[in-house]
Amino acid sequence: MSDKIKSFKLSKNIYSTARLHGSFEEIFKSAGYNLSFNTEERLLIKEEIISNARECDGIITLLADKIDREVIDSLKNCRIIANYAVGYNNIDVDYAYSKNIVVTNTPGILTEATAETALALMLACARRIAEGDKFMRAGKFTGWMPSLMLGTGLKGKTAGIIGAGRIGIAFGEMASALGMKILYSANSDKPEFEKKTGASRRQLRDLVKESDVISVHVPLNESTRHMISGEIIDLMKPGCIFINTARGEITDEKYLIGALRAGKIFSAGFDVYYGEPQVNPELYELENVVLLPHIGSATSETRAAMAKMASENIISYLETGRALNPVR
Ligand code: NAP
Numbered sequence: 001m002s003d004k005i006k007s008f009k010l011s012k013n014i015y016s017t018a019r020l021h022g023s024f025e026e027i028f029k030s031a032g033y034n035l036s037f038n039t040e041e042r043l044l045i046k047e048e049i050i051s052n053a054r055e056c057d058g059i060i061t062l063l064a065d066k067i068d069r070e071v072i073d074s075l076k077n078c079r080i081i082a083n084y085a086v087g088y089n090n091i092d093v094d095y096a097y098s099k100n101i102v103v104t105n106t107p108g109i110l111t112e113a114t115a116e117t118a119l120a121l122m123l124a125c126a127r128r129i130a131e132g133d134k135f136m137r138a139g140k141f142t143g144w145m146p147s148l149m150l151g152t153g154l155k156g157k158t159a160g161i162i163g164a165g166r167i168g169i170a171f172g173e174m175a176s177a178l179g180m181k182i183l184y185s186a187n188s189d190k191p192e193f194e195k196k197t198g199a200s201r202r203q204l205r206d207l208v209k210e211s212d213v214i215s216v217h218v219p220l221n222e223s224t225r226h227m228i229s230g231e232i233i234d235l236m237k238p239g240c241i242f243i244n245t246a247r248g249e250i251t252d253e254k255y256l257i258g259a260l261r262a263g264k265i266f267s268a269g270f271d272v273y274y275g276e277p278q279v280n281p282e283l284y285e286l287e288n289v290v291l292l293p294h295i296g297s298a299t300s301e302t303r304a305a306m307a308k309m310a311s312e313n314i315i316s317y318l319e320t321g322r323a324l325n326p327v328r
Pocket residue numbers: 086087088107108110114162163164165166167168185186187188189217218219220223224245246247271272294295296297298
């Protein structure tokens with residue numbers, strides 16, 4: 001390597017708002033970059049991100065970091081924001097691009113992990129797994145009874161997938177393997193998915209009317225915010241199961257809580273919340289919900305692959321001007 005290139009590389013400063021899983025430190029070190037990161041196991045507040053990332057050439061951000069105009073304006077040297085997530089609704093992407101900062105995400109590698117989480121929530125809701133666990137720990141089990149904690153079977157039931165993209169399709173294939181009929185909504189037809197699973201495309205209103213399980217997999221953007229409105233919730237089949245592993249703001253969560261409380265919806269599984277990390281305390285009072293702490297992609301393998309992808313996006317862009325996974 002020529003000294004010129006080497007010194008160019010050594011001048012690059014990378015900041016990550018968290019310590020990531022896997023080999024991201026080695027990746028930057030072996031490429032000759034100066035990496036610094038938040039070593040504490042907590043999210044940074046905006047002022048800390050601004051202060052810590054001011055001089056960086058590239059930054060790795062978490063989905064919980066709000067990268068708005070103020071943060072972007074403070075990034076004087078930054079040329080790339082590599083979000084450690086497939087969703088990037090936490091970043092003002094238009095503004096970043098207007099400042100010649102490219103934004104990347106981590107598509108594809110967290111598909112199965114997130115679909116498995118949706119599947120786990122569906123099974124937990126249908127068979128009252130979390131409720132059963134609490135019941136046991138409370139010492140309430142006195143023996144097998146014919147009507148103890150009856151759930152609902154899934155074979156032959158209809159799974160409605162809202163957003164048949166990478167994760168929605170993976171979830172649909174898993175649900176199909178359980179013997180479920182598959183409906184989906186998307187912007188466009190998915191002929192291969194239809195061929196593989198017998199899935200049929202529906203408009204949202206028809207999908208929710210026909211589905212026994214509804215699982216949300218659209219990205220959060222202006223076309224999907226509050227997509228699952230009160231009106232759509234009213235159209236859902238009585239006794240259905242609702243799963244959200246996408247983003248909290250896609251649903252009218254308050255209205256959904258009312259429908260769960262009234263027993264109109266049998267059960268709901270949440271990995272994501274409206275106004276996260278705040279969680280509506282009413283959810284804690286409901287027996288018929290399963291609550292996860294946004295762990296859709298949380299497997300060791302997936303998180304290591306996400307760290308690698310985010311790091312490689314930065315290195316590729318700073319060295320060649322080509323980002324591997326630009327969001328546009
Ligand atoms: P993707 O491949 O881009 O799929 C998104 C799907 O949504 C596409 O099929 C798209 O349809 C559809 N869609 C978009 N807008 C729509 C609308 N208005 N109406 C109906 N369908 C619409 O994304 P992905 O990789 O599957 O990820 C989906 C989302 O999951 C992410 O954006 C993220 O928010 C969330 N996620 C959560 C976790 C977690 O930890 N819980 C982990 C990973 C991802 P077309 O294909 O026809 O355009």
